[in-house]
Amino acid sequence: MTLVMNDRDVIDRIFSHIDNKTTDVGESVWREPVENYGSQERFDAEIALLRRLPVPFCPSAALPEKGSFVARTAAGTPLVVVRGDDGIVRAFRNSCRHRGMAVADGTGCTRAFVCPYHSWTYGLDGNLKYIPGADGFPGLDQATHGLVAVTAEERGGLIFVTQEDPVSNGALDAFPEFFQPEQDMFSQTEHLDEANWKLIAETSMEGYHIKSLHNRTFYPYGLDNINVVENFGTNSRIIFPFRRINKLRDIPREERHINGMATYVYQLFPNAHMSMLSSHTQLIILEPISPTETRTVVYRVRNLKADGTPVDLDVAERDAEFVKSSGIEEDREAARAIQVGLATNANSHFTFGHYEKAIVHFHENLDAHLAKLA
Ligand code: FES
Ligand SMILES: [Fe+2]
Structure with a gap:
């Protein structure tokens, strides 16, 4: 079963989006009640769900x-x-x-x-x-x-x-192979944020904020609101292309490789994602501590070179340091600021639009699963 597009089709699709000033879009708009980001009752239901899914x-x-x-x-x-x-x-x-x-x-x-x-x-x-x-x-x-x-x-x-x-197969409903046995883990870290786990999760599910929030970090290298977004099972994959992907236009289609030209982010329903970066891959698990606190656990695994051996450790570590010290901090800060802002009572709902297709898919699945517990 093919869950998602192959790399060459992805590259074609990104070029088409660049040329036409388009991006992948969803079909529906989602309105999420803001009380779901702070309520103890909702939190308890989500924890119950996390215990009943793989x-x-x-x-x-x-x-x-x-x-x-x-x-x-x-x-x-x-x-x-x-x-x-x-x-x-x-x-x-x-x-x-x-x-x-x-x-x-x-x-x-x-x-x-x-x-x-x-x-x-x-x-x-x-x-x-x-x-x-x-x-x-x-x-x-x-x-x-x-x-x-x-x-x-x-x-x-x-x-x-x-x-x-189990209430369902969760992320296992549809699941690709991620790692080769030769890939080894080189670091594991944890950090705590005063934000609901879903606010942190949502930061990794769209590229509509690249130019605005990551203006000085990811945007100099990455394209704003040009993404390939595919939903499969309860999961999704969001692809964030780098500007340098345009270099592939000079290479015959069958010789093109996506490595180093885009970041693939796989959302594994409900609370994990895999970020495949140039030299390493991160498994990120959001562990809800309370309605307003989340511990993020990050496992980092080295990618393989063309010859099938792991990239050098210092290269993988530099790659990890760049991601950690740049855009990810901005995402965490945004999630924490939204959590603080809930006290304004300005919003009864948050609205996720067509550029936030993977977030809509996430909330649809989350609601459907919580309904099974009720
Ligand atoms: S041996 Fe484990 S609590 Fe006594
Ligand atoms: Fe971000």
């Missing part, structure tokens, strides 16, 4: 070896995800079955999870293997006191976690 947790590259693990909170639930001795990735609630202490912290590689409190010890498959002084727990059935599993799936170079009874 949500990207980390790239496969974050778990390169048997015993590699990542522990962090997803939709308010502390989880640990680990690659087992059999190579299969499993996910568990990060809570000891004795008295609830977290059994894993941060990231690393281990042979077993040993609880720091009293050293109950769990295998990579979650089974409870050892209780010091087991005589003190007569009648305790070790077999039913393993770590509590949640569903983990590895697809296309990403790990998805579904915490509870």
Whole structure:
């Protein structure tokens, strides 16, 4: 199944947009009630939904070896995800079955999870293997006191976690392969913003703001409001071309490569996106903390050169630094400013127009999914 256009068709479409002063447009306008960006009730419903969908947790590259693990909170639930001795990735609630202490912290590689409190010890498959002084727990059935599993799936170079009874396949409805096994992770960072997670998500879904908001950062290199926007399943892909893409006009069509000429941003419904930049790819997960706070977790993976080996580390790091220190800060600032501005009560709704096609698709899907929970 072809989910999205191939690169050469994308290039043709971008040239057509440049020549005709057009861009991809949506068919409908969406009015989103502003109370959805601050209400506790709506927030609780969204968290409930995030627990009932397969949500990207980390790239496969974050778990390169048997015993590699990542522990962090997803939709308010502390989880640990680990690659087992059999190579299969499993996910568990990060809570000891004795008295609830977290059994894993941060990231690393281990042979077993040993609880720091009293050293109950769990295998990579979650089974409870050892209780010091087991005589003190007569009648305790070790077999039913393993770590509590949640569903983990590895697809296309990403790990998805579904915490509870799924309401739909979410991002997995339609899902491309993202990573090659040779691609490795070179950094992971987190930051906190005082903004609703959807305000941050919306900044990555349209190119209508490039000239205005990113006038001195992305705009000198990028084109304003010239985008290819494709919706597939619950997801979408937004392509942001660089000005230098015009150089490809001199190259025969079948020899053209898009690498370095555009940024591909895949929105993975509902709270993750992948940004494919020149030398690296970012998986960005928006973890809602409260109606007005969001923790953004970013995993960065090196892209491959034409010979199939990863780009040099310093090149990938420079690429990451440019993105981090320039336009992304402006997007975060915009989201925070909108959150503050909600107190004006000036707007009952925000209006998303034809240039905001992927945002309309996102809200349509979000509303449809929340309705299934009600
Ligand atoms: S709480 Fe984990 S061993 Fe006691
Ligand atoms: Fe932006």
